[in-house]
Amino acid sequence: MKVGQAWKDASAKLAAGGIEDALMEGELLLRQTLKMERSEFYSGLSGELTTSELNRLKEFLTQRLTHKPSAYIRHVKEFYGLEFYVDERVLIPRPETELLVEKVLEMVHSRLTLRQAQGGEGLLIADIGTGSGAIAVALAVNLPRSRIFATDISGEALEVAEINCRKHGVADRVPLLSGDLLTPLPQPVDIIIANLPYVPDSELLNLAPEVRWYEPRLALSGGPDGLEYIRRLIDQGPAKLKPGGALLLEVGMGQAEVVAGMVHRYFLDVTVYSDLAGIPRVVGGEGITQMSLISGCLNLTF
Numbered sequence: 001m002k003v004g005q006a007w008k009d010a011s012a013k014l015a016a017g018g019i020e021d022a023l024m025e026g027e028l029l030l031r032q033t034l035k036m037e038r039s040e041f042y043s044g045l046s047g048e049l050t051t052s053e054l055n056r057l058k059e060f061l062t063q064r065l066t067h068k069p070s071a072y073i074r075h076v077k078e079f080y081g082l083e084f085y086v087d088e089r090v091l092i093p094r095p096e097t098e099l100l101v102e103k104v105l106e107m108v109h110s111r112l113t114l115r116q117a118q119g120g121e122g123l124l125i126a127d128i129g130t131g132s133g134a135i136a137v138a139l140a141v142n143l144p145r146s147r148i149f150a151t152d153i154s155g156e157a158l159e160v161a162e163i164n165c166r167k168h169g170v171a172d173r174v175p176l177l178s179g180d181l182l183t184p185l186p187q188p189v190d191i192i193i194a195n196l197p198y199v200p201d202s203e204l205l206n207l208a209p210e211v212r213w214y215e216p217r218l219a220l221s222g223g224p225d226g227l228e229y230i231r232r233l234i235d236q237g238p239a240k241l242k243p244g245g246a247l248l249l250e251v252g253m254g255q256a257e258v259v260a261g262m263v264h265r266y267f268l269d270v271t272v273y274s275d276l277a278g279i280p281r282v283v284g285g286e287g288i289t290q291m292s293l294i295s296g297c298l299n300l301t302f
């Protein structure tokens, strides 16, 4: 069978099985079968598939028709221009999370204090709930003089993060730490960033089958109002930030205002950034209040 015909058939099967974007999904699975880049695929549509390639494509289609995400079938997901290994131990990095990376890079390049830190002992960053390590690795690649603590409560997720740190040659600058939120951090840092689970428990059942059936529940479920982890992280933040430090958090749709209010209890300057779809997606806090510094030293929350 010719590649073009196989693409047409595969897309039709996927569409009939209720898979969205069937044409694009068919292309991804066929390119994985043929191990081809996009341009090579488009110029090779009249080529013939071998029997073993046809069998491999059939196997990929069977998996995708169970709603297994293509990223878990192909074991690859692009994030911030880099390729990451992914499997069912970690959340598949989302495009909207690139905003967190972008805002950290902007902050580092525009703030004198942070630049000085980078020129001195080096900038210290903490990525909390690192999952595949996508955020930490993207930052390490783009900030070659920085050190990024990447933490997760899931030992399985840290195994995947380690694969990605090695793949991108940043393992020596990205220590992987196991534990709850900020507790594994050995010292205060300049910037804390986190994309923690934020789906309210009542909404878990409404998620697409790809997410609900395959992505780790630990990476999704944010408790009754979705803010269980975010709330705790904000309370712990000031004690683990250096003076002049900043906190940046990804939030779900409709959560930015409430989270901005929580951040304002500890930080003087609070900013909400929207993603490309116009959804308020990242809440940032800078300028820790004096009261937070005192209560952080005394281990108090208020």
Ligand SMILES: C[S@@+](CC[C@H](N)C(=O)[O-])C[C@H]1O[C@@H](n2cnc3c(N)ncnc32)[C@H](O)[C@@H]1O
Residues within 6 Å of the ligand: 090, 091, 092, 093, 094, 097, 128, 129, 130, 131, 132, 133, 134, 135, 151, 152, 153, 154, 157, 179, 180, 181, 195, 196, 197, 198, 218, 219, 220, 229
């Ligand atoms: C939404 S995923 C984000 C993964 C990755 N940072 C990304 O953006 O693709 C949340 C991650 O937080 C981790 N996590 C959940 N509860 C945690 C906790 N109490 N402390 C640290 N990490 C936690 C999960 O295991 C998961 O890897």
